[in-house]
Amino acid sequence: MFPESTTGYEECKATADWLLAQVPVRPLVGIVCGSGLGGLADMLKDPLVINYKDIPDFPQSTVHGHAGKLVFGTLKGKACVCMKGRFHLYEGYPVQKTTLPIRVFKLLGVETVILTNAAGGLNQDYEVGDIMVIKDHINMPGLAGNNPLVGPNYDRFGVRFPCMSDAYDRGLQQLAHEVAGDLGYSVFMREGVYLVVGGPSFETIAECRMLRLLGADAVGMSTVHEVIVARHCGMKVLALSLITNQVVADYDSEKKANHEEVLETGELRAKQLEKLVSNIVSRIEH
Numbered sequence: 001m002f003p004e005s006t007t008g009y010e011e012c013k014a015t016a017d018w019l020l021a022q023v024p025v026r027p028l029v030g031i032v033c034g035s036g037l038g039g040l041a042d043m044l045k046d047p048l049v050i051n052y053k054d055i056p057d058f059p060q061s062t063v064h065g066h067a068g069k070l071v072f073g074t075l076k077g078k079a080c081v082c083m084k085g086r087f088h089l090y091e092g093y094p095v096q097k098t099t100l101p102i103r104v105f106k107l108l109g110v111e112t113v114i115l116t117n118a119a120g121g122l123n124q125d126y127e128v129g130d131i132m133v134i135k136d137h138i139n140m141p142g143l144a145g146n147n148p149l150v151g152p153n154y155d156r157f158g159v160r161f162p163c164m165s166d167a168y169d170r171g172l173q174q175l176a177h178e179v180a181g182d183l184g185y186s187v188f189m190r191e192g193v194y195l196v197v198g199g200p201s202f203e204t205i206a207e208c209r210m211l212r213l214l215g216a217d218a219v220g221m222s223t224v225h226e227v228i229v230a231r232h233c234g235m236k237v238l239a240l241s242l243i244t245n246q247v248v249a250d251y252d253s254e255k256k257a258n259h260e261e262v263l264e265t266g267e268l269r270a271k272q273l274e275k276l277v278s279n280i281v282s283r284i285e286h
């Protein structure tokens with residue numbers, strides 16, 4: 001009844017064991033860099049870089065702004081592994097494949113996952129360049145049946161019906177705000193609900209209006225699948241959205257959403273986001 005899984009426990013274990021044989025680092029923190037935010041991976045000390053194409057059974061990055069490298073190293077003395085480039089539904093991967101690296105993180109020993117993404121601002125109080133601490137999500141593809149946990153459940157990872165009301169760790173959200181305060185970033189920090197769409201086309205005006213009505217503050221094409229898989233296997237999650245553009249929700253607007261704007265804003269705010277994440281990592285208690 002089910003297609004042969006390529007993302008089950010044994011497959012993920014084989015990939016993790018291969019990686020553990022290549023590197024001496026035993027990471028407790030796993031980081032996923034969003035579009036244009038790969039600079040975070042370059043902050044790792046004593047980096048050991050493995051190209052996705054060399055990792056057995058790993059998907060490949062196909063998107064401009066996503067490098068396709070796994071970087072092991074330390075961030076302020078903490079052992080980390082960092083995905084420089086992630087996988088999206090719109091690349092044509094089955095959703096289970098987009099989240100395979102998260103299960104590999106778990107089997108590498110990761111306890112806390114920090115995810116970053118570029119997102120469109122739906123909340124009218126948000127400005128381009130704001131950083132939103134994600135407090136909850138709306139999984140549009142998931143509500144329609146495209147959830148990464150669809151298929152056989154792997155009990156060694158987690159339960160069949162995992163809770164998602166506590167998906168985003170409250171303590172880590174608090175820590176993010178505290179660190180942002182210490183760095184003088186509070187003026188551009190927000191917290192809100194991230195809504196994931198399948199992409200790759202940006203949203204229509206009518207869709208943006210609908211998403212606002214649903215209670216979402218930001219919209220993007222990633223992160224939520226990874227969060228669900230991370231929570232399923234018991235890792236703690238912190239997720240941060242960089243608001244790279246305001247969505248177009250007005251028929252009189254001349255503006256058009258585009259990927260270049262997303263990458264440009266990423267560049268402008270990237271350094272501060274990197275500093276925020278590295279300071280958060282240094283203060284995570286395991």
Ligand code: HPA
Pocket residue numbers: 118119120121202203219220221244245246247257262
């Ligand atoms: N919509 C969807 N995904 C995005 C956007 C957007 O406006 N900006 C960055 N990622």
